[in-house]
Amino acid sequence: MKYIVVTGGVLSGLGKGITVSSIGTLLKSRGFKVTAIKIDPYLNCDAGTMNPYQHGEVFVLDDGGEVDLDLGNYERFLDIELTSDHNITTGKVYRSVIEQERRGAYLGKTVQIIPHITGEIRARIEKIAVNSKADVMLIELGGTVGDIESMPFLETVRQLHMEVKDENLVFVHTTLVPEMSVVGEQKTKPTQHSVKELRTIGIQPDIIVGRATRLLDKHTKQKIAMFCDVPLEAVISAPDARSIYEVPLILEEQGLTDYLVKRLSLPKTESNLEDWRKFVHKIIDPMETVWIAIVGKYTNLHDSYLSHIEALNHAGAELGTKVKIAWIEAEDLQNQGAEKLLAQMDGILIPGGFGERGSEGKISSAQFARENNIPFLGICFGFQLAVVEFCRNVLGYKDANSTELNHNTKHPVIDILPEQKAIHNLGGTMRLGAHTIIIKERTLAHKLYGTKEVRERHRHRYEVNPDFIQQIEQAGMLFSGHAPDGVRMEIMEIPNLRFHMGSQFHPEFKSRPMRPAPLFYGFVRAALNYSREKRKENKAEQELQSKK
Numbered sequence: 001m002k003y004i005v006v007t008g009g010v011l012s013g014l015g016k017g018i019t020v021s022s023i024g025t026l027l028k029s030r031g032f033k034v035t036a037i038k039i040d041p042y043l044n045c046d047a048g049t050m051n052p053y054q055h056g057e058v059f060v061l062d063d064g065g066e067v068d069l070d071l072g073n074y075e076r077f078l079d080i081e082l083t084s085d086h087n088i089t090t091g092k093v094y095r096s097v098i099e100q101e102r103r104g105a106y107l108g109k110t111v112q113i114i115p116h117i118t119g120e121i122r123a124r125i126e127k128i129a130v131n132s133k134a135d136v137m138l139i140e141l142g143g144t145v146g147d148i149e150s151m152p153f154l155e156t157v158r159q160l161h162m163e164v165k166d167e168n169l170v171f172v173h174t175t176l177v178p179e180m181s182v183v184g185e186q187k188t189k190p191t192q193h194s195v196k197e198l199r200t201i202g203i204q205p206d207i208i209v210g211r212a213t214r215l216l217d218k219h220t221k222q223k224i225a226m227f228c229d230v231p232l233e234a235v236i237s238a239p240d241a242r243s244i245y246e247v248p249l250i251l252e253e254q255g256l257t258d259y260l261v262k263r264l265s266l267p268k269t270e271s272n273l274e275d276w277r278k279f280v281h282k283i284i285d286p287m288e289t290v291w292i293a294i295v296g297k298y299t300n301l302h303d304s305y306l307s308h309i310e311a312l313n314h315a316g317a318e319l320g321t322k323v324k325i326a327w328i329e330a331e332d333l334q335n336q337g338a339e340k341l342l343a344q345m346d347g348i349l350i351p352g353g354f355g356e357r358g359s360e361g362k363i364s365s366a367q368f369a370r371e372n373n374i375p376f377l378g379i380c381f382g383f384q385l386a387v388v389e390f391c392r393n394v395l396g397y398k399d400a401n402s403t404e405l406n407h408n409t410k411h412p413v414i415d416i417l418p419e420q421k422a423i424h425n426l427g428g429t430m431r432l433g434a435h436t437i438i439i440k441e442r443t444l445a446h447k448l449y450g451t452k453e454v455r456e457r458h459r460h461r462y463e464v465n466p467d468f469i470q471q472i473e474q475a476g477m478l479f480s481g482h483a484p485d486g487v488r489m490e491i492m493e494i495p496n497l498r499f500h501m502g503s504q505f506h507p508e509f510k511s512r513p514m515r516p517a518p519l520f521y522g523f524v525r526a527a528l529n530y531s532r533e534k535r536k537e538n539k540a541e542q543e544l545q546s547k548k
Contacts, residue, residue, distance in 0.1 A: 001129045002136045002264045003169040005157045007205070009145045009194025010176040014211045015247075017070030019174050019238065020140045021077035022248040025276065026257040027136050028078060029248075030269045035132040036074040037125065038067070038087050040142045041149035045091035046084070048430075056303035060457045060509055064433030069306050070140060072509065076310060077248075079512050085128055090149060093120050113152055121156040135266070145173075146197045158202045166206075167265050173198060173205035174238070177212040177220065186212060186220040188227065195228040206263065207234045207256070214239050233259055242284045243313075245513060249273065249280060279317055279513050286322035290346040290527045295365045295382075297358040299327040308351050308379070311511035315524035318516050323524060328365070330358025338368035346534075347375040347499075347527030350382025352459065352506060356405050363389045375499040375526035377519060380460055383492060383502030384414045387464055387472065390494075394475050404462050413472070415465040431458050435483065437490045437505065443480035444501065445491045448518040456490075456505035463504065464489040491519075499526030 004023060008016045017038070024034045044050060047058045048066030059072040065084025075082060097120050101111050129137050139157065143150045161169045175191040195205060208230055210216050216224075216237040225232040236256050241247050251257070252273065261268060292312060298304035309325065316323040328341050342348060348369045350362050362382065366389040369376035378386040384402055391400035391413045399406075402414035417431060434455045439446045446452065464472075464479070466487050473479060481491030481503070494500040503519055511517035516524075 001134070001164075001168070002266065003139060003160065003164065004136060004172060004260070004264075005139045005141065005161075005169065006172045006174060007141045007145055007154070007198065007203075008143070008174045009197065010190045012144055014174050014176055015238065016140050016142075016174050017073045018244050018247050019172065019209055020070070020138045021073045022251050023172070023256070023260070024074065024078045024136075024138050025248040026252055026271075026273075027260070029271050029273045029276070030257060030261065030266075031272075032135040032266065032269075033133070034078055034136050034138065035080070035128065035134040036071075036078065036082070036086065036138040036140065037128055038070045038074070038140050038142065039121075039153050040068050040087065040089045041147065041153060042089060043091045043094070043149075045089060045095060046087065052298045052304035053301055056301065057306050058459070059307065060432060060459045060506060062434040062455075062457065066432065066459070068142070069303060070142075072307050072310075073244075074138075076512055077245075079515075085124065085131075088121065088124050090152075093117060093124070093152075096120055114155065117152050118156045118159060121153060122160065125156075125160070136264070145194060145201070151201075154198075154201050154203065161203070167263075170207065170260065170263055171198075171203055171205045172207045172209060174209045174211060177210040177216060177224075179213055186216060188220060188223045191224055192227045205230060207236060207259070209236045209238045211238045212240075243280060245276075245280050245283055249277065275514065282317040282320060283313060286316065287320040288528060288531070289322045289324060290316075290524065290531050291324050291326055291344065292347045292349055292524075292527060293326045293328050293342055293345040293365070294349050294351060295328045295330050295333060295362055296351055297330050297353055297355075299329050302327070305351050307506070307508040307511070308349065311508040311517050311520040312349075312524060314511045314513055314516035315520040317513070318521060319525055319528055321524065321528050330361035330365075333361035333365055334358070338364050342368050342374070343372075345374060346531040347377070347523060349376075349523070350378045350385060352380035352382065354381065354404070359385060359405055363392075366390075367393055370494065370497065370500055373498050375523055375530055376497075376501070377499075377523040378502030379508065380458075380504060380506060383504050384462060384464070386500075386502045387413055387477070387492065390475070390477050391468065391472065394477075395471060402462055411468070413465050413468045414462050416462050417460075430461050433457060435505070437481045438484055438486075439481045439491065440478075443478065444493050444495070444499075444522065445480040445519075448522045450518075456503070456507055457509045458505045460504060464492075498530060499523060 006016050006020050008014050027034050046066045056069045058066050059069050063083050067087035175194045177186050179186050221235040224235045236254050312323040362385045366386040388400050391397045397411040399409050400411040400413045401409040403412045434457050437454050439452050478493050479489040480493050482489050490504045492502045507517035507519045
């Protein structure tokens with residue numbers, strides 16, 4: 001096993017996850033099998049109970065793991081499926097060690113950070129290494145070098161390096177290279193101090209990736225190489241890119257893959273990035289543009305909806321279209337009205353979420369989309385609220401609601417899953433992970449998926465109440481996908497509209513750069529057609545006015 005450990009310095013949010021994903025893409029293009037681990041130093045056992053404002057979206061895996069959003073990037077870039085074991089957190093590690101201590105597993109020894117905590121971390125890394133059967137394992141160490149909570153993990157990879165030696169492990173350190181606008185000079189001092197901090201721990205970086213607004217100039221690279229004791233060819237620029245998917249190509253042009261192959265004594269093979277280049281070209285040089293409104297309650301932090309953004313990008317690339325996003329805060333929509341904020345949109349998306357705040361704004365956006373025949377996609381909570389809206393305004397159940405939002409409603413068209421009623425703990429207790437969905441033939445869902453059975457990832461506690469399904473379908477909303485038991489509704493559509501669909505599952509989690517999620521593809525295609533119709537009508541109107 002070859003290891004590449006990616007650390008970060010100066011500040012968080014430098015793009016370590018994209019660096020890891022890009023390196024993995026480049027190694028995969030050379031024919032190597034790659035896997036990846038994300039280490040998160042927080043004490044939470046997983047990301048499932050975190051508010052999106054704290055740590056971005058919660059990404060869900062096939063096995064039901066609720067993990068850091070960086071694992072979503074790994075899956076998208078590498079086109080692989082990971083497990084919850086690939087996300088190691090301080091909470092998981094300490095809980096395991098304490099449980100072992102309670103069972104007497106340490107035979108009366110004093111349990112300490114070294115060797116017991118570091119040993120548990122090491123055991124988890126090695127378990128994944130063995131099970132993955134990969135050629136190269138990428139390890140992203142979250143946080144910033146110098147953070148107290150990261151110390152046990154840094155000590156673990158230091159020990160790992162001592163055992164496997166230089167030819168089997170490479171340290172990649174990602175740092176900030178700021179540029180003072182007054183003097184226009186790229187400053188290396190933050191990088192120097194960050195590397196000094198890393199050396200104090202006993203780790204010497206082999207490669208430095210400098211994040212900057214533009215490519216590092218020659219003088220800056222030479223300075224970093226001299227003061228940080230790395231070869232000049234191992235100082236890599238990571239400038240702002242037009243798309244995250246362009247980053248692998250930027251790194252490849254600087255010879256990073258060749259350097260890694262040589263440094264890790266890997267076989268020399270030819271690169272195969274042609275399909276990736278074509279995909280990136282579609283992303284950065286689209287032929288058309290559509291505007292999609294994302295109506296949410298965490299819109300001030302776009303990472304809260306990262307997988308939705310990327311699923312829209314994947315679908316847009318397939319259609320040669322740039323998807324521009326209008327971020328609509330659901331509470332603003334309640335206060336200002338749907339007409340003002342949504343009338344110019346080509347499509348409306350309500351993503352997943354929880355809680356009462358902003359729910360009425362989301363319901364009104366679903367109503368506006370339905371009544372004005374604007375392409376609409378509701379995911380999870382968005383799917384549920386679209387059903388609520390339909391029951392209120394088509395069936396006439398004016399108090400229709402979800403019992404999550406109103407326990408006393410006389411028309412609980414969305415109700416808690418039966419198995420959820422006795423659950424009190426929040427962490428890892430929802431209906432999670434990949435479940436089978438049966439799709440009805442001769443429906444739009446069947447046309448998009450091209451099959452009668454799929455597996456998609458879930459994260460929810462509530463569902464469409466079976467008591468209301470017959471009335472809803474008689475009124476014109478079709479449930480075109482359901483669970484194998486025939487009771488849980490998974491996909492809804494309104495056949496006589498351009499595109500009005502929703503899914504209880506999260507299709508965005510399985511969307512890939514060259515394989516967009518079918519529901520997102522259908523949604524963006526419908527938005528593009530709607531946009532073309534509007535442009536054609538506007539052109540005809542202008543011609544008519546000019547004749548007058």
